[in-house]
Amino acid sequence: MSLVVQKFGGTSVASTKHIQKVAEKIIQARQRGQNVVAVVSAMGDNTDRLDELAKEVNFNKVGAKREIDVLLSTGEQVTIAVLSMMLMKLGCPARSFTGGQAGIFTDKSHTRSRIREIKPDRLLESLELGEVPVVAGFQGIDCHGDITTFGRGGSDTTAVALAAVLEADECQIFTDVEGVYTTDPRVVDQARLMDRVTFEEMLELASLGSKVLHARAVEFASKYQVPLRVLSTFVQGEGTLITKEDKLNMEQPIISGIAFTKDEAKLTVLGVEDVPGIAWKILGPISDANIGIDMIVQNVAADNTTDFTFTVIRDDYHEAMDLLNQVAMDIGARQVNGDDKIAKLSIVGVGMRSHAGVASKMFQVLADRSINIQMISTSEIKVSVVIAEEYIELAARALHSVFNLEEKSIKS
Numbered sequence: 001m002s003l004v005v006q007k008f009g010g011t012s013v014a015s016t017k018h019i020q021k022v023a024e025k026i027i028q029a030r031q032r033g034q035n036v037v038a039v040v041s042a043m044g045d046n047t048d049r050l051d052e053l054a055k056e057v058n059f060n061k062v063g064a065k066r067e068i069d070v071l072l073s074t075g076e077q078v079t080i081a082v083l084s085m086m087l088m089k090l091g092c093p094a095r096s097f098t099g100g101q102a103g104i105f106t107d108k109s110h111t112r113s114r115i116r117e118i119k120p121d122r123l124l125e126s127l128e129l130g131e132v133p134v135v136a137g138f139q140g141i142d143c144h145g146d147i148t149t150f151g152r153g154g155s156d157t158t159a160v161a162l163a164a165v166l167e168a169d170e171c172q173i174f175t176d177v178e179g180v181y182t183t184d185p186r187v188v189d190q191a192r193l194m195d196r197v198t199f200e201e202m203l204e205l206a207s208l209g210s211k212v213l214h215a216r217a218v219e220f221a222s223k224y225q226v227p228l229r230v231l232s233t234f235v236q237g238e239g240t241l242i243t244k245e246d247k248l249n250m251e252q253p254i255i256s257g258i259a260f261t262k263d264e265a266k267l268t269v270l271g272v273e274d275v276p277g278i279a280w281k282i283l284g285p286i287s288d289a290n291i292g293i294d295m296i297v298q299n300v301a302a303d304n305t306t307d308f309t310f311t312v313i314r315d316d317y318h319e320a321m322d323l324l325n326q327v328a329m330d331i332g333a334r335q336v337n338g339d340d341k342i343a344k345l346s347i348v349g350v351g352m353r354s355h356a357g358v359a360s361k362m363f364q365v366l367a368d369r370s371i372n373i374q375m376i377s378t379s380e381i382k383v384s385v386v387i388a389e390e391y392i393e394l395a396a397r398a399l400h401s402v403f404n405l406e407e408k409s410i411k412s
């Protein structure tokens with residue numbers, strides 16, 4: 001008998017009515033002869049509400065993150081119980097499992113933990129008994145048995161990791177859109193549903209802000225060769241298959257998708273002496289505080305001083321600013337500036353490898369609309385820019401149209 005892991009996101013389980021629909025979907029899969037392991041998110045925007053509770057208390061010192069994980073993980077715990085009861089009511093044996101009960105072991109980094117090992121014995125027993133194991137997404141336990149979470153959107157990662165360890169035939173991510181689009185369909189009306197996208201492109205899109213899939217879920221799927229599909233809970237369809245690159249595809253578009261995120265902030269140290277070790281002195285304390293750094297730019301001025309700019313996640317902005325002010329004093333910098341109203345916009349495509357001029361075309365589109373580029377970073381298959389947050393939708397729409405993403409393939 002085949003096995004599928006089906007993951008249902010927040011909107012798909014927003015109410016008991018929605019949960020009934022989800023239960024019926026699971027039962028239909030079983031009637032088609034498939035075993036199902038279900039993974040669920042918190043109902044609706046419950047995680048946001050739990051997060052706000054933590055922010056109201058506003059305690060950021062040692063120990064806070066452990067408690068945030070205890071708090072945030074309760075959202076998923078509600079859903080597993082309600083869905084299991086709903087399945088049983090509809091005549092389908094089911095059993096709920098928290099991350100720890102499902103055997104998901106992680107490292108100790110609260111709020112951004114990584115899966116270390118999965119011991120799926122209890123899930124296998126449950127399947128053996130003919131039940132649907134219903135697993136809480138986005139959570140595990142560390143070596144002390146303390147609850148950990150994987151970062152926002154992390155239920156996708158639970159689903160893919162379980163699919164890998166259980167050697168499922170497919171991991172199906174059910175969500176509130178019909179699959180992966182060329183860009184966020186809620187922002188760009190012309191966004192086109194893709195029937196396939198490569199792991200490599202999906203990983204870039206997810207890492208650069210397309211929240212339809214958690215980046216680590218794509219990483220896992222690629223590493224363990226898990227067939228991964230994104231599809232709608234509400235509309236019938238094949239959705240999008242995330243797959244290996246098709247070397248024979250002659251019509252490979254240059255750009256496959258556009259990702260953007262407003263979850264960014266920029267910090268600049270001005271007038272730093274241009275000597276070896278400066279980057280380390282500036283960024284060391286930021287990294288030591290476990291704050292992730294994204295883009296970095298260093299300019300050399302004529303007077304042998306340098307301006308050093310980098311971006312962080314917006315939530316980390318104030319902490320990073322406090323640290324940077326301290327560092328600036330220590331190294332005798334002239335000034336520290338910051339801006340937390342920036343956004344990052346990226347174009348992604350494996351077709352870029354064989355085409356020159358993609359970045360300059362992107363820059364021209366932005367220039368034509370008088371949008372100032374503050375930072376740039378590129379890799380083999382992506383170009384990212386930082387611009388003012390207020391222009392992000394305008395820029396995404398313009399690029400989508402100029403790169404002809406609504407059409408099947410592009411020639412340029």
Ligand code: ADP
Pocket residue numbers: 008009010011012041153174175176177179180181182183184185186209210211212213257
């Ligand atoms: P879930 O709660 O099911 O996990 P998410 O809100 O995390 O759902 O992800 C789905 C959302 O991702 C969509 O509603 C859409 O607005 C957004 N999104 C961003 N980029 C894309 C994209 N390229 N394709 C599809 N959806 C996207």
Ligand code: ASP
Pocket residue numbers: 009010041042047048075137138151152153154155156
């Ligand atoms: N409930 C968590 C969140 O909202 C995890 C998830 O839905 O993937 O981020």
Ligand code: MG
Pocket residue numbers: 009153156211212213214
């Ligand atoms: Mg999600």
